[in-house]
Amino acid sequence: MSAQFKKGVLELVVLLIISEQDRYGYELVNEVSQIIDVNEGTMYPLLKRLTNEKYLETYLQESNEGPSRKYYRMSSLGRAYQTQLLQEWMDFHEKVNAFIQKGQKT
């Protein structure tokens, strides 16, 4: 998949995964990389930005193995943003698909 495609969708995917359940960084990176082939390093800047923009919140939680982990949680602002992004994606997806199908028929 081209880098431009990835970049646009990555944010949406990350938000969707976190809205499902709170996640810590490593877990999230693994989840995302199953869907989109992404450089692990670039995930953290994205998380940082989403946190700075108050879409995500962080908290620490003890883990059974090793040190405590930094978890990401959705804020209400983030939920609204996610809904908006999802809607945009759906519209976009629908229109592009319709256009492609129309092209194939003729």
Place this chain on the structure above:
Amino acid sequence: MNRQKFEAILNQKLQVLNMAERQDIIQEYSDHIAMKMESGKSEEEAIADFGDLDVLCNEILDSYHVNVSYTQEHSFQKYLEKIGAYINMVANKLAAMDSQSIGNLVLQFIVVLLCVGLSSMVIHFVINVFADSFRFLPNALFLFFETGLRLMGSLFGFVVGIFLIYLFVQRKIVDAPVPSTQSRNATMSETVEPKPNRETMRDYNAIYVPKVQRSSDSLEEGLLWVLRILGAFLLLPLWVTSFGLIVAAGVCIGLTFQEMMLLGPTLIVTGIMIIAVSISATLTSFLLRPMKTGGVTHEKVTR
């Protein structure tokens, strides 16, 4: 590349961000590496998966809306920030110490200050002697020469002083083992000023003071020996002065008892005598002692 180097590079490239943010980011990457290693990858592999570090750092800065090309120009500001971060770290270290070791530190710091004072005195003494030997020059030239020499001497003394104090801080505070284990929560909580934990402290050292630490052992020892020898020379006139003052005080007291009204001068001379003697005695005791106590106890304390 190992993890320490990776963290050091991140720390350096993200210099524009404040320390807390930087540590937060480094901590996150460090955690990621640790978890990757648990799943069976090597440290090198885990770091290699991050790709090009320049790209990565630019991306991180980008998420803070920092203009990357702008930040690289302001090296002076970076430098100031480094100094600020260093002071901040020293303060954090101090805060983690108990009162007894702080008391020790204060005592040792006084010794260091004395050494600094001594060294500048010695430097000026040497310069005076040296400059005097150029009196054969024409007056204007001599004055010019002497001023330049003094200026250089002061500068040299200043540098030596700063270096000594820096060595002291580095050895006694920054490298000293932390007595209480700080929990990771303190590091990562969202408070304004999280205490840096030891790991990040180390990579900090890796950037700012890579060389002095290794070679300071013998260097410091040598420097202190030089100071001691110079100090001994300086003490000679001090003791002679003290002796003269003792004699003067004795004479004054004697005269007072022979009903010559010399009470005022007697008190003054005696007072100065006591001060001079105590200064000489203190300096001497410091000079004789430092190998066991005082300034050079690094072996015991740091290891």
